[in-house]
Amino acid sequence: MEEREEKNKNEETEREEKNNKSQGFFNAILDRVGINEAPLFRTPDYMYNVSYWLGGLVAASFVYTVITGLILLLLYEPANAYAQTQAIINTIPYGAVILFSHLYGAYIMIILVYIHMFRNFFKGSYKKPRELQWVTGILLLALTLGASFFGYSLVGDVLGINAVDIGSSLLIGTGFPGATTVVGWLFGPGIDAVESSNPIVRSEFFDRILGWHIIMVALIGLLFVFHLMLSERYGMTPSSKEKPYVPAYYSKEEQQRFNPWWPRNFVYMLSLVLMTWGIILIVPDVLANLNGAVIFGTKIQLPLVINPFPAPQAFTTAAIHTQPYPPWFFLFLYKFVDFLLPNGIPLLPSMVVAILVVGLVVLMLIPFFENSNIMYLNSRKFWTWVMCVLIYSLIALSVWGYFYPGVPAPFTEQAEVLGIPAIIMAVLIYFLGGKKKKTEKQLANTQIPKVTPTSILGTSVVSLLFAGTFGDFLLKPNLLGLLLLFPLGVLVYHYVSKLVKGFNNHDNNLSTKSEFPITKKMAFFAIPVILVITIILFVLMLRLPSVGVASTYAGIDLGVIMFLWGYAINLYHYLVYVKD
Numbered sequence: 001m002e003e004r005e006e007k008n009k010n011e012e013t014e015r016e017e018k019n020n021k022s023q024g025f026f027n028a029i030l031d032r033v034g035i036n037e038a039p040l041f042r043t044p045d046y047m048y049n050v051s052y053w054l055g056g057l058v059a060a061s062f063v064y065t066v067i068t069g070l071i072l073l074l075l076y077e078p079a080n081a082y083a084q085t086q087a088i089i090n091t092i093p094y095g096a097v098i099l100f101s102h103l104y105g106a107y108i109m110i111i112l113v114y115i116h117m118f119r120n121f122f123k124g125s126y127k128k129p130r131e132l133q134w135v136t137g138i139l140l141l142a143l144t145l146g147a148s149f150f151g152y153s154l155v156g157d158v159l160g161i162n163a164v165d166i167g168s169s170l171l172i173g174t175g176f177p178g179a180t181t182v183v184g185w186l187f188g189p190g191i192d193a194v195e196s197s198n199p200i201v202r203s204e205f206f207d208r209i210l211g212w213h214i215i216m217v218a219l220i221g222l223l224f225v226f227h228l229m230l231s232e233r234y235g236m237t238p239s240s241k242e243k244p245y246v247p248a249y250y251s252k253e254e255q256q257r258f259n260p261w262w263p264r265n266f267v268y269m270l271s272l273v274l275m276t277w278g279i280i281l282i283v284p285d286v287l288a289n290l291n292g293a294v295i296f297g298t299k300i301q302l303p304l305v306i307n308p309f310p311a312p313q314a315f316t317t318a319a320i321h322t323q324p325y326p327p328w329f330f331l332f333l334y335k336f337v338d339f340l341l342p343n344g345i346p347l348l349p350s351m352v353v354a355i356l357v358v359g360l361v362v363l364m365l366i367p368f369f370e371n372s373n374i375m376y377l378n379s380r381k382f383w384t385w386v387m388c389v390l391i392y393s394l395i396a397l398s399v400w401g402y403f404y405p406g407v408p409a410p411f412t413e414q415a416e417v418l419g420i421p422a423i424i425m426a427v428l429i430y431f432l433g434g435k436k437k438k439t440e441k442q443l444a445n446t447q448i449p450k451v452t453p454t455s456i457l458g459t460s461v462v463s464l465l466f467a468g469t470f471g472d473f474l475l476k477p478n479l480l481g482l483l484l485l486f487p488l489g490v491l492v493y494h495y496v497s498k499l500v501k502g503f504n505n506h507d508n509n510l511s512t513k514s515e516f517p518i519t520k521k522m523a524f525f526a527i528p529v530i531l532v533i534t535i536i537l538f539v540l541m542l543r544l545p546s547v548g549v550a551s552t553y554a555g556i557d558l559g560v561i562m563f564l565w566g567y568a569i570n571l572y573h574y575l576v577y578v579k580d
């Protein structure tokens, strides 16, 4: 009896092994993992479009910065921050590539987080049942800016140390109870320690900053897991054409028609990840080579805010001659601090901090303030206006802060730079935005306007330029003014007509066809060509210098290889999965 049982068991294992062999080793592992049974969201064809995967791109840049950050952690010396950062750039193999791409990984992550956020607002993805995703998203945005701020201060250059100085003065200046204690927690012995001749005191400061840098990154990681779990619960927000009403999500039954997560989503995501990583490597390494290069007899000196090289060391003679800029992602705040009240008195630090905190909380609670039950933009004109003004103000204040740092901004200037565009946007959104409320029946029978934030912003900017130039021309008629009026007039016409058409156009973006400009035949041949090119590039990479700034050539090479691989996988996705 026992013998027979043993025999049966053996036969079963043999059968299983045979089965696994015929499946292939890789598939057998996936089968064991149960990839097909995992409760991952199924995706309809039309969602294979970058706009639906922006969060994935943010996550890709996050993972990149974590990998390079862990390598930097092995190399960094808190007691010797600036000198060691220079050593990483100049003496450690591929150190410059790792540090520069860590910095730009963070920069690209910040830009993508903003794009992801605004896209999710305009798509209505914050509405029921995704409110928590929006709330955790805003926390993720704040943490990303925080982690980048602390990372930036780790270098020990004048910009990073100045940023800490401004930050702590702002907090202490609020006079809020406990502000000094909080500053003590955040910055330990403070920036004076950076000047100390005692390495223990110096490391006390940089250790504290490093600690916060890693804590914030860990919090991003934890919160992201939650954010992603929520995303898998309801899937990505369907197109408003498919689901025009709240709550917009596909039921379990509907999902059965769509593509399972494995392998198509994996293939698509891999292609996007590799392309993002490629760009993170290429951009700073190209910039590092541009900086100091002589082009047409002119020596290029990149502005400090985008330069991958550190600024001069804090508290040195060179530092005195450096304009104290904050990191570019806080330039808007830097200008905001220069604002004067209508009576000419500067904004108090307590007002600045209070406005920021309240603004962030309001942004976080948008899903609860704006709860119209239609997914289209014209059902939430007020909030569309708020978000358009927010995008515009972030950009305008950053540019303003860059060109006129520390120059007090009187109320009249604030009204010109921010007030007038805000009014133009309000008028455009109100008058061109169609009727606010429609019944379900009307909605089904009418064309739903489709207006993008870009068309609203574009129209506002060109109208403003046109109005300004026209005003100048009236005051001081001249030929240049007249010549400028024509192209600007054409641009105004272009944007306004686009906006008007947008309001009359239905969202017809549901085609499952690819937007690829090339045919499948071309894609079929392009893949092996890319493979051969990347092998050549790889061999070349091994011959390029590995130490010092010159290693950035290898960085560019690796970036191009990654980007091309990402593109080749994208072509593969197109060939295998996209229907003609």
Ligand code: HEM
Binding pocket: 062, 065, 066, 067, 068, 069, 070, 072, 073, 076, 084, 085, 088, 099, 100, 102, 103, 105, 106, 109, 144, 145, 147, 148, 149, 150, 151, 152, 153, 154, 155, 213, 214, 217, 308
């Ligand atoms: C576990 C993850 C991470 C670790 C261990 C880490 C570690 C480090 C270290 C040691 C430095 C100092 C490099 C030097 O000056 O020599 C640094 C710099 C920096 N980190 Fe991270 N980091 C991590 C993730 C991140 C993330 C997720 C971001 C962005 C959100 C970020 C943004 C920055 C920035 C902007 C710098 C300044 C780089 C420069 O100015 O060249 N880091 N990081």
Ligand code: HEM
Binding pocket: 052, 053, 054, 055, 056, 057, 058, 059, 062, 113, 116, 117, 120, 125, 126, 130, 133, 134, 135, 136, 137, 138, 140, 141, 144, 220, 224, 227, 228, 231, 235, 236, 237
């Ligand atoms: C570290 C920052 C962030 C990461 C890594 C991240 C990641 C993700 C990922 C992977 C998704 C799944 C869908 C996709 O790939 O787009 C997603 C969806 C979403 N995220 Fe984020 N996110 C971040 C920040 C934000 C912010 C700042 C907001 C808005 C305030 C936000 C709001 C949302 C919403 C509403 C969705 C659902 C989108 C939909 O249903 O189509 N996220 N996020």
